Amino acid sequence: MRFVDSSRKEFIDHLKHFVHPSEEISIPAQLVGREDELGKLRDCFETNGAHAFVWGLRGVGKTSLVHTACAKYSDTVKLAAAVGCQKRSTYQELLKDIYRRATNSGIVNLNDSSIKGKLSLFGVMTLEGEKGGFREQLQIDSVNHASDFLNTILPKDLYTDQEWVIIVNEFDQLENQETINFFTSLAKQMSVDKVNVKFVFCGVASNLNDLIGSHESVDRYIKAVDLEPLNHTYTLRIAENIFQEFDVEPSRGQMFRISQIASGYPHFVHLIVGEILKECYETSFHMRSIGADIYKSSIKRAARGAATRLQKEYENATRKGTDRYIEVLWAAADGQLLVKQFKSIRSGWSSPTEVVLRYV
Numbered sequence: 001m002r003f004v005d006s007s008r009k010e011f012i013d014h015l016k017h018f019v020h021p022s023e024e025i026s027i028p029a030q031l032v033g034r035e036d037e038l039g040k041l042r043d044c045f046e047t048n049g050a051h052a053f054v055w056g057l058r059g060v061g062k063t064s065l066v067h068t069a070c071a072k073y074s075d076t077v078k079l080a081a082a083v084g085c086q087k088r089s090t091y092q093e094l095l096k097d098i099y100r101r102a103t104n105s106g107i108v109n110l111n112d113s114s115i116k117g118k119l120s121l122f123g124v125m126t127l128e129g130e131k132g133g134f135r136e137q138l139q140i141d142s143v144n145h146a147s148d149f150l151n152t153i154l155p156k157d158l159y160t161d162q163e164w165v166i167i168v169n170e171f172d173q174l175e176n177q178e179t180i181n182f183f184t185s186l187a188k189q190m191s192v193d194k195v196n197v198k199f200v201f202c203g204v205a206s207n208l209n210d211l212i213g214s215h216e217s218v219d220r221y222i223k224a225v226d227l228e229p230l231n232h233t234y235t236l237r238i239a240e241n242i243f244q245e246f247d248v249e250p251s252r253g254q255m256f257r258i259s260q261i262a263s264g265y266p267h268f269v270h271l272i273v274g275e276i277l278k279e280c281y282e283t284s285f286h287m288r289s290i291g292a293d294i295y296k297s298s299i300k301r302a303a304r305g306a307a308t309r310l311q312k313e314y315e316n317a318t319r320k321g322t323d324r325y326i327e328v329l330w331a332a333a334d335g336q337l338l339v340k341q342f343k344s345i346r347s348g349w350s351s352p353t354e355v356v357l358r359y360v
């Protein structure tokens with residue numbers, strides 16, 4: 001696409017299709033560098049009784065991986081519902097969300113009288129509310145009950161033989177241990193009951209055991225898919241792929257710097273590239289290479305956008321009643337690797353200003 005020949009609407013539509021820092025990808029051609037992890041999910045989809053847990057840090061691409069895997073392996077699986085957890089979500093609420101989403105999208109066919117009849121066994125009724133709205137009442141008393149419930153609303157499709165997938169996102173948000181235990185036990189029970197539904201849990205963690213506990217035999221039926229930040233070649237490719245769609249060709253140096261700043265997080269590549277493209281459009285850009293002025297001001301805007309989100313994390317990490325952790329955090333960030341021995345942090349101690357100056 002050429003910026004000067006496009007209307008604003010055309011440009012924004014094109015931008016939204018290729019650049020989405022905060023919205024997951026579900027188009028296989030857009031997911032870069034995750035072949036191994038896609039393969040692990042495919043294995044899990046093809047194994048009876050297996051569920052998956054995709055874990056890694058925020059912005060590394062967990063949700064994108066799972067949605068893309070469902071699209072890519074659509075001959076094996078079919079997405080039934082994706083739900084997100086909150087701090088105090090109970091298992092009843094999450095099951096209700098799953099039910100509501102699968103019903104609203106027409107996946108659970110309430111016109112099918114046999115399903116309707118069976119649902120009354122689970123206390124699921126649609127009642128007419130005061131203003132003519134509908135309300136479901138769902139009372140699930142045990143893990144066995146929940147397993148039967150999911151088997152009822154998501155029966156096996158005998159024609160396609162696909163398995164249903166339920167994505168439970170932001171699992172790390174849950175503070176309610178009862179909900180965590182319920183879902184890990186439910187996954188196991190569904191494997192035992194041969195229910196045709198797979199859970200894919202996603203959560204921010206640096207260690208999976210912190211999230212689901214080291215509950216014995218968990219790993220027999222929940223397969224862990226660990227997402228590391230992408231390597232440099234891949235973050236570079238994400239930027240190249242997007243720029244190509246807009247006929248823009250930044251210099252090698254500019255591309256490397258974008259990839260370096262993103263440090264393996266595709267979220268940041270999308271953020272920076274998006275700012276550069278918007279600035280190109282605003283300035284009626286008509287060349288292929290990008291001048292230092294557009295490049296620098298776009299990076300600054302992307303950094304400001306990211307800083308709002310990171311500011312709170314920074315404060316949580318440093319302000320534990322005192323400011324003395326600021327130095328520790330900056331010293332830990334002083335280098336490529338964030339995993340460091342305390343000893344090496346102490347010996348390489350730098351002040352925040354020293355570190356910032358080195359990186360600008």
Ligand SMILES: Nc1ncnc2c1ncn2[C@@H]1O[C@H](COP(=O)(O)OP(=O)(O)O)[C@@H](O)[C@H]1O
Nearest residue numbers: 020021022023032059060061062063064266267
């Ligand atoms: N492998 C990838 N290739 C290209 N872009 C990606 C990839 N993984 C994620 N992204 C982009 O990065 C952003 C963050 O990904 P997301 O799946 O939301 O991360 P997470 O769920 O781990 O927080 C998404 O909006 C998506 O556009």
Ligand SMILES: [Mg+2]
Nearest residue numbers: 062063169202
């Ligand atoms: Mg996510």
